[in-house]
Amino acid sequence: MAQHFLPYGRQSIDESDIEAVVEVLRGDWLTTGPTIDALEAAFCDAVGAAHAVACSNGTTALHLALAAEGVGPGDVCIVPAVTFMATANAAIYCGAEVVFADVDPDTGLMTPNTLADALRRAGGKARAVLPVHLAGQCEALDVMAERAAAAGAVLIEDACHAVGSRWQGQPVGNCTHSRAATFSFHPVKTIAAGEGGMVTTHDAALARRMRVLRSHGIERDPSRHERRAGEPWWHEMQMLGWNYRLSDIQAALALSQLKRLGDFTARRGALAQAYDAALAGTKLPVSPLARTADCEPCLHLYPVRITFEAAGVSRADVMAALAARGVGSQVHYIPVPDQPWYKARHGEQELPGARHYYEHTLSLPLYVGMSDDDPGFVVEMLAEVLGG
Structure with a gap:
């Protein structure tokens, strides 16, 4: 690591x-x-x-x-x-x-x-x-x-x-x-x-x-x-x-x-903008989380949408390769209806939006202690892993 x-x-x-x-x-x-x-x-x-x-x-x-x-x-x-x-x-x-x-x-x-x-x-x-x-x-x-x-x-x-x-x-x-x-x-x-x-x-x-x-x-x-x-x-x-x-x-x-809080909000916003700009400069099968109307988010997470099948690599392999390059990541979240306790209670549920979101999402590092260069570094490492 x-x-x-x-x-x-x-x-x-x-x-x-x-x-x-x-x-x-x-x-x-x-x-x-x-x-x-x-x-x-x-x-x-x-x-x-x-x-x-x-x-x-x-x-x-x-x-x-x-x-x-x-x-x-x-x-x-x-x-x-x-x-x-x-x-x-x-x-x-x-x-x-x-x-x-x-x-x-x-x-x-x-x-x-x-x-x-x-x-x-x-x-x-x-x-x-x-x-x-x-x-x-x-x-x-x-x-x-x-x-x-x-x-x-x-x-x-x-x-x-x-x-x-x-x-x-x-x-x-x-x-x-x-x-x-x-x-x-x-x-x-x-x-x-x-x-x-x-x-x-x-x-x-x-x-x-x-x-x-x-x-x-x-x-x-x-x-x-x-x-x-x-x-x-x-x-x-x-x-x-x-x-x-x-x-x-x-x-x-x-x-x-x-x-x-004001400093935290401003810093998270600046880091998110840096991620957006870095991703815009690539041809990776990756896009930032879609933003909603009327909302000015203080992003707690920076999830990206990745077409893993287009890159020919699994999400688990991407996470492992990123970790080896010094980049942590996480998945937010496994749909709750797919948890065993809820599946036993409700059975299999047809929720295609949730399934698609889960299968194509990965949260990249986002916290106020990151440097100005860190979002670019993360995107660079993501490009290496995805072959972009």
């Missing part, structure tokens, strides 16, 4: 991030403390939402949003076939069923037309629609919100890839067209907290339910129950919840990273 190796994604940690974490470690609160409140307030400011609820990761963010909305047995959630399996799993955790929507073969995104087909297959039981902002892109949120509402469902955005993205000039997460939006702070995402998540919403009651659910369903607010006189320890378990709390240590890192 080459000495200089570019992974497909990597966090960016500087001294300000380290100092923020150390400050919490030297303080009195390691969890359930004031840094959580500060992070939630700052995130509201960043995306223009009224409420933000921090939690332990992007999966628990999805679960909290659906559970607080009351999704349960007998309900159906519409999930695009190309996503990380957590999007579908969150619905199953609530006791609901999943109907998979096909995706655009060039973007990997659920579209208004594939949503309409999935809603038809849901047979009037759709309770929630979960568009996934794959790689940081989103599509036609207004139209999909209208179609969801017409079917009696709410729109809950899986924006775990989309911190820093904008749609129609507004930050993703402002919930103009959705009931809630969920985010991830996993290390390869735009903002890192080690692990961590966030849900934004404009609905105060929904936010309050999520805050109660993230801590075992326990209510401590004396205005919400009859606290017994002289018993300051009193609390009530109002509903069955979970331990989905984020620690102040993680929140300190996320809060520090949030202050760098």
